Amino acid sequence: MKFSIMRDRLLDGLNDVMKAVSSKTTIPILTGIKIDISSEGVTLTGSDADITIQTFIPVEEDGKEILQVKEPGSIVLQARMFNEIIRKLPTNEVVVEVSEQLQTRIQSGKSDFHLIGSDASEYPLLPDISADRQITLPADLLKTIIRETVFAVSTTESRPVLTGVKWEIKDNSLVCIATDSHRLAQRKVTLEQLPSEEMNVVIPGKSLTELSKILSDSPHPVDIFMTNQQVLFKTPDVLFFSRLLEGNYPDTSRLIPEESSTIVTINGKALLQGIDRASLLAREDRNNVVRFSTIDTGTVEISSNSPEIGKVEEEIQIDSFEGEELKISFSAKYMMDALKAIDGQEVVIQFTGAMRPFTIRSIHDDAILQLILPVRTY
Structure with a gap:
């Protein structure tokens, strides 16, 4: 097996497949990257048995020659070492040649590396997946x-x-639904x-x-x-x-409230920044808790206090308010994650009481739903 390839294009491919390679695998050959050379191009495969990534580099791209195949074949090379060698080679042209006993020579400029490879036939086959689903x-x-x-x-x-x-x-x-049983994100x-x-x-x-x-x-x-x-x-x-x-x-549909007693519409970016500031003083051992209180129909108060450090209170303008007055506490991190997912848009937050889950949606797009369970602070 022998081929020459542009180093930068090989690095792009290695960057992808290295994401699947783990040094902790119990299958020794999976610490390597499988390299298959054919007349069409080079195929790189990396796997940790849970994730497998395969990328293909063609002989030619956009009319530009990427690699020259002199002799097809396959080899498995130690992934971390091969990646580091390619990364540090002195020129953009790399020649890889495999001789008898899987001895692999990597040349670039005046650099000349020799690695011992493994037999590619021992590398696990890719799963067989049909196209009907x-x-x-x-x-x-x-x-x-x-x-x-x-x-x-x-x-x-x-x-x-x-x-x-x-x-x-x-x-x-x-x-698509994700939950850790304290919060839920749905798209x-x-x-x-x-x-x-x-x-x-x-x-x-x-x-x-x-x-x-x-x-x-x-x-x-x-x-x-x-x-x-x-x-x-x-x-x-x-x-x-x-x-x-x-x-x-779990059946998460039962978690999502169907009615609400308090509805607040507010600028998501302003709320995110206010909670971010309040969380500076939130006590770490209380799960970074902040309090959200409706004051009147025009503002809400975000507050946090730590007996050791101090306290913070901040009022934020709201666009609209319906229903009952409310005081509720929740994890600042969870709320900030949810608002970042909605990406700073105007949001509508629907509450059903101080100790019930509440939902956050964009007013422009109901395809995204975030749900958070409050924290008891008294």
């Missing part, structure tokens, strides 16, 4: 869905299914082309976070294929596989 989303919309939901997954392993985002397809729409998307059957899968939050980094600025739509154990996100040059989480995801 497929949806397609624009890359920027997929990134937005991830940003608006993934922050609310649980970070503790006590209920593994809650560390993922539930994707449910039914009634002409995709509904609905109307789909034009639906699979023939309803689907319900839970995708690990970690997988979606890594996927979002790879989707940077791709103008191409993303094809999404689902099975009972795997999901595949496919763009023209990247395949991103993730295992799915097993277990029954």
Whole structure:
């Protein structure tokens, strides 16, 4: 096997597949990157058994030659070492040659590295996924869905299914839900082309976070294929596989209140900044709690106090107020995360009492729903 390639383009591919490689894997060959060379180009594969990322670099892109294939073949090279070597090579042309006993030579300028490779036939095969359970989303919309939901997954392993985002397809729409049992983030998307059957899968939050980094600025739509154990996100040059989480995801629809006793419409950015300031004094050991109080029909008060440090009070103008006066306490972090997901728009907050969950929505778009459980402070 022998090929020469532009170093910067190889680094782009390595940056993607390295996101799937873990040094903690119990399968030794998965600490490596699989390199497959054919007459069409080079395919790089990285995996930690939960996530597998494969990227393809063609011989030619936009009329420009990226690589020359002198002899096709396959090899697995130690991922961290190969990545570091390529990153630090002195010129933009890299020649990789594999000789007998998997000895791999990497040349660039006056640099000459020799690595011992592993047999590519020992590398796990990619999952086989059929095309009958497929949806397609624009890359920027997929990134937005991830940003608006993934922050609310649980970070503790006590209920593994809650560390993922539930994707449910039914009634002409995709509904994505994340909850850690203290808050909930939900995003609905109307789909034009639906699979023939309803689907319900839970995708690990970690997988979606890594996927979002790879989707940077791709103008191409993303094809999404689902099975009972795997999901595949496919763009023209990247395949991103993730295992799915097993277990029954809780029925979150019962959490969302159907009526409200207090409705406040307010500028999301102003509220976010006010809570950010109040949280400076919120006591860490009380989960960073701030208090939200309606004063009159024109303003609300955000306050926090810490016996050791001091207290803060700030009034914020509201656009409209309906219903009963209210004092409620909640986690500043949870509220700030929710407002960031709605992206500083005007929001309507619906309360059903001081100790009941409350919801936050954009007044312009009811596709996004955020729900937070209050904190008892007395």
